[in-house]
Amino acid sequence: MSGSPFLPYGRQSIDDDDVQAVADALKQDFLTTGPLVARFEEAFAAKVGAKHAICCNSGTAGLHLAVLAAGFAPGEVAVVPSITFLATANAVRYVGGEVAFADVDPESGLITEATLAEALVRIEAQGKKAKAVLPVHLKGVPADMRALSTIAGKMGLMVIEDAAHAVGTVYGNGHHRVGDNAHAAMTVFSTHPVKTMTTGEGGVVTTESEDLARALRRFRSHGMVANPAEWLLPDQGFADGAPAPWYYEMGEPGFNYRLPDINCALGLSQLTKLDGFIRRRAELVALYDRLLAPLAPLVRAPWRPRDAEPAWHLYAVQIDFAAAGQSRVDLMRKLRADGIGTQVHYIPVHWQPYYRQRYGNLSLPGADAFYAGTLSLPLYPALRDEDVERVVERVSWHLAHP
Numbered sequence: 001m002s003g004s005p006f007l008p009y010g011r012q013s014i015d016d017d018d019v020q021a022v023a024d025a026l027k028q029d030f031l032t033t034g035p036l037v038a039r040f041e042e043a044f045a046a047k048v049g050a051k052h053a054i055c056c057n058s059g060t061a062g063l064h065l066a067v068l069a070a071g072f073a074p075g076e077v078a079v080v081p082s083i084t085f086l087a088t089a090n091a092v093r094y095v096g097g098e099v100a101f102a103d104v105d106p107e108s109g110l111i112t113e114a115t116l117a118e119a120l121v122r123i124e125a126q127g128k129k130a131k132a133v134l135p136v137h138l139k140g141v142p143a144d145m146r147a148l149s150t151i152a153g154k155m156g157l158m159v160i161e162d163a164a165h166a167v168g169t170v171y172g173n174g175h176h177r178v179g180d181n182a183h184a185a186m187t188v189f190s191t192h193p194v195k196t197m198t199t200g201e202g203g204v205v206t207t208e209s210e211d212l213a214r215a216l217r218r219f220r221s222h223g224m225v226a227n228p229a230e231w232l233l234p235d236q237g238f239a240d241g242a243p244a245p246w247y248y249e250m251g252e253p254g255f256n257y258r259l260p261d262i263n264c265a266l267g268l269s270q271l272t273k274l275d276g277f278i279r280r281r282a283e284l285v286a287l288y289d290r291l292l293a294p295l296a297p298l299v300r301a302p303w304r305p306r307d308a309e310p311a312w313h314l315y316a317v318q319i320d321f322a323a324a325g326q327s328r329v330d331l332m333r334k335l336r337a338d339g340i341g342t343q344v345h346y347i348p349v350h351w352q353p354y355y356r357q358r359y360g361n362l363s364l365p366g367a368d369a370f371y372a373g374t375l376s377l378p379l380y381p382a383l384r385d386e387d388v389e390r391v392v393e394r395v396s397w398h399l400a401h402p
Contacts (some may be wrong), residue, residue, distance in 0.1 A: 007378040007387055008341040010314070011193035013277060017149040018269045024267035030122075032260045033221075033292035038266035043271050044063040046166070048179030050187070052213035054221050055199075055264065057189025059164045061257040062203030063091035063134075065152075066160045066186045068254075069205075069215035070132060072097045079119045079133040079157075081111035082367040087351050088134055088162045100130065103348040106259040106369035107136045107304040107318065115366065120155060134159040135192060137166035139314040139345070140196070141304055142178055145171065149183035159183060164190035166277045168311030179206045186212060191267060194380075196311050197274050200269035203258050223254030223313070237339035267317055280381040284388055288315055290378065291392040298323055298399060300373075315379040316345055321372070321400075323352060331395075338394045343376045 025036060037055060045053035056062050074096030074266070081103045089099045101113050102119040113233040116133060121330045123130050133152055135143040145161070152159045161184045163169070168179040186207045191199040205216050218225060228234060228243045237247040289301045300318040304310055321328050322329045332342050349355060377391055 004339050004390065006339045006341065007383065007391065008380075009343040009376050009378050011380045011382070012198045013273075013381045014198075015273075018266055019328050021265045021269040025262045028261070030261045031171075033258050034261040034269065036261040036264040037259060040259075040267045040271075041201075043268055044204050045206060047271060047274065048187075048206055049177045050179050050181060051208045052206060052210075053206045053341065054216040054220060055206065055259040055267070056203045056257040057263075058201055058257075058258050059192060059203035060087040060091065060190060061220075061255070062188040062190070062205045063087055063160075063162065064094050064255070065216050065219050065257060066188050066205055067091050067095050067097065068219045069207075069212045070158050070160065072131065074378070077128050079111075079123075079125055079130055080349070081115070081118060081134075081136050081362050082350045082362075083109040083138060083166070083346055083370055084136040084349060085346055086349060086352070087164075088113055088136060089355065092134075094160040097131070098128075099355065099359070101355070101359070101364060101367075102133075103364040103366040104370055105303075107300075108141065109316075109367075109370045109374070110143045111135050111143065111148070113144065113151060114206075116148055116151055122149075125381075130155065130157055131180060132160055134160045134162050135179060136162040136164075139302060140165045140169055140310040140312045141302065142166060142169050142171045142308050142310070145176075145183035146373060158185050160185060161187040163187050164192075164195070164203075165313040166311060167273055168193065169308065170311075171308040173307045174309070181206060181208050185209065186216075191270075194313075196277055196313055197267070197270040199259065199263040199270070202263055202267065205315040208328075219254040220257045221254060222256060223250040223252050224248045225251065226231070261360040277381045278311045282309075284379055284385075285312050285315055286384055287377075287385060287388050287398065288392065291389065292317065292395075295396060295399065299395070306348060312379060314345055314376045316374050316376040318370075318373040319375055324399050324402060326398075329397055330402075332375070334398045335391075335394060336348060341378060341390055343369075344374060345376050347371065 042052040072095040077098045121387040166178045189204045191202040226248045291318045348363045
């Protein structure tokens with residue numbers, strides 16, 4: 001609409017104090033790995049209730065580190081829901097693992113107890129055994145971790161939560177925070193700019209395990225080990241009876257996945273505002289829900305569990321485009337012409353050419369149905385109530401005038 005600001009589907013919220021925090025970090029001795037890394041990790045761990053938090057330079061790197069730390073051997077299988085970003089499945093392939101795609105609930109887009117069980121039956125029918133499951137908390141809404149972890153425990157699966165969308169999400173009627181690893185070995189977060197809080201780009205992996213934390217830190221930095229107690233060839237590392245200050249070992253290769261101090265400075269500043277970001281997003285979601293209610297059942301608000309308080313990353317509605325008499329792409333183009341950005345989260349990963357070629361054409365009707373109707377509308381803390389009113393008015397008008 002002429003004169004109205006463009007509303008993207010998501011964006012970062014950066015204030016003057018965030019800018020000042022980064023500027024102050026730029027004046028310090030360390031721009032890359034320095035004291036702010038440890039401070040950010042400690043603050044993040046405290047926020048989500050974890051013992052260890054290991055930051056890295058993207059959520060994708062975090063997923064890669066997690067499957068490395070899990071000790072995947074080539075050919076071992078991980079269950080991944082098909083409705084997710086590419087990185088969840090790709091991280092398994094990075095280490096030579098195989099992906100078994102699980103279907104999702106068509107309304108929530110989440111892996112469920114039933115769809116995990118179906119995937120495990122499929123794996124067993126192929127004469128294989130799953131090593132891990134990577135549940136995804138879509139839009140900030142958590143999967144049923146208690147049910148999933150119960151199956152995982154019976155089947156001997158490691159649970160690695162993909163919580164890229166869910167920093168700040170609470171579940172179990174307030175008893176658990178995503179990232180406290182009450183039902184998982186590791187949890188992976190993203191701090192990309194469109195997420196609930198940002199470090200500019202980055203990720204964090206949390207765990208309660210000392211061994212996993214050591215592995216995550218080792219793989220994050222080239223596989224280097226400077227602790228004499230962990231050296232494989234200690235005789236090489238001692239000079240005059242003491243550890244040589246320059247010595248390190250690499251037992252196996254790692255990666256340069258470190259997060260710089262200047263990014264951690266931004267992360268520390270953003271963490272102080274996380275609760276406010278979450279509250280504002282919840283207010284906007286409630287407003288969307290109320291304003292869109294008259295459009296039901298043509299438009300359905302995002303599903304949410306009764307026992308959780310999602311830290312909403314996305315406001316992704318379900319639209320019956322067939323009943324509306326127009327395609328999703330037509331509606332997206334019309335909304336963009338009105339200055340309103342939208343997005344689709346996500347194309348089912350099992351549709352991707354790489355995975356079709358590797359695993360064939362899978363039948364996952366829940367994922368197909370969720371994808372067919374999903375559309376993410378603008379959601380970020382700086383969005384005004386009148387902006388939401390404008391979005392809903394234009395969606396309503398276009399659906400009524402195909």
